[in-house]
Amino acid sequence: MNIDPELEAFIPLFPKDDLTDPVAARKSLAELAAAAPTPDTAGLQIEDRAVPADPEVPVRIYRPHEAQGTIVWLRGGGFVMGDLDTEHPWAARLADDSGAVVVSVGYRRAPEHRFPAALDDAYAALAWTAAHAAELGTDPGRIAVGGQAAGAGLAAAVALRARDEHGPSIRFQLLNQPALDDRQDTWSARNFTSTPFMTRGKVTASWRHYLDGTPATLYAAPARAADLSGLPPAYIATAEFDPNRDEAIGYAQRLLQADVPTELHQWPGTFHGSWAVPSAGVSQRQIAELTAALRRALTR
Numbered sequence: 001m002n003i004d005p006e007l008e009a010f011i012p013l014f015p016k017d018d019l020t021d022p023v024a025a026r027k028s029l030a031e032l033a034a035a036a037p038t039p040d041t042a043g044l045q046i047e048d049r050a051v052p053a054d055p056e057v058p059v060r061i062y063r064p065h066e067a068q069g070t071i072v073w074l075r076g077g078g079f080v081m082g083d084l085d086t087e088h089p090w091a092a093r094l095a096d097d098s099g100a101v102v103v104s105v106g107y108r109r110a111p112e113h114r115f116p117a118a119l120d121d122a123y124a125a126l127a128w129t130a131a132h133a134a135e136l137g138t139d140p141g142r143i144a145v146g147g148q149a150a151g152a153g154l155a156a157a158v159a160l161r162a163r164d165e166h167g168p169s170i171r172f173q174l175l176n177q178p179a180l181d182d183r184q185d186t187w188s189a190r191n192f193t194s195t196p197f198m199t200r201g202k203v204t205a206s207w208r209h210y211l212d213g214t215p216a217t218l219y220a221a222p223a224r225a226a227d228l229s230g231l232p233p234a235y236i237a238t239a240e241f242d243p244n245r246d247e248a249i250g251y252a253q254r255l256l257q258a259d260v261p262t263e264l265h266q267w268p269g270t271f272h273g274s275w276a277v278p279s280a281g282v283s284q285r286q287i288a289e290l291t292a293a294l295r296r297a298l299t300r
């Protein structure tokens with residue numbers, strides 16, 4: 001693998017958990033997040049809220065000055081790991097760099113809460129955000145959904161559900177290294193079995209925890225959707241050495257074939273989650289592209 005030299009040195013620092021033990025994996029991620037540099041939040045108003053649902057959904061809201069739009073943001077973590085605190089450094093940076101209000105969603109985690117719990121939480125957060133746009137100080141017509149990895153897959157599923165149920169209007173999808181297909185039959189899924197941080201075994205465990213043997217629908221694995229027409233415009237970013245790479249590229253191609261405006265950026269020399277190495281030049285470019293794409297979508 002021709003991995004970017006600035007990233008290669010950090011590979012040993014990424015968690016080695018294979019997701020067979022969700023509790024241990026969550027602990028490792030929490031320790032990694034706690035060691036991350038403290039984000040500069042001086043320009044943000046940050047508030048924890050509870051979205052009315054059954055059960056309530058915790059959200060953390062990041063409001064920059066004079067924001068024009070909002071993104072409902074869904075963390076990564078293989079459906080198993082992460083919470084509002086582990087996502088805090090990235091959510092704060094996303095709000096600060098994009099100028100968007102970020103509603104970071106503390107959706108329920110598998111295996112304790114399996115599909116569709118996380119999707120229900122994400123959709124409740126979208127509905128609440130749309131209903132409270134005035135309170136958030138933004139335009140209800142400028143709402144995006146987005147996320148990273150499993151969270152990006154959830155964001156894609158939220159967009160499908162909103163389309164099918166005539167739910168809140170979504171202006172844009174921001175999908176960073178999305179997990180979209182439980183079948184694992186693409187070239188990258190079959191060949192990238194032991195790539196840094198994300199392995200085939202880890203992907204398998206993630207879907208097993210999330211689905212618990214339940215047959216996947218399009219709302220669990222959006223790549224299974226037969227019809228992608230009528231979905232919001234999308235920005236999709238993929239990593240070169242990622243088992244999920246080709247399912248995301250295929251999804252972008254199908255969006256384009258369905259007349260959905262789509263921007264696809266494949267980052268050479270990267271691996272799943274490597275954008276989290278902020279000192280690497282390629283990571284800085286990735287983050288700049290993501291936040292710029294969101295800003296463009298919400299302000300034009």
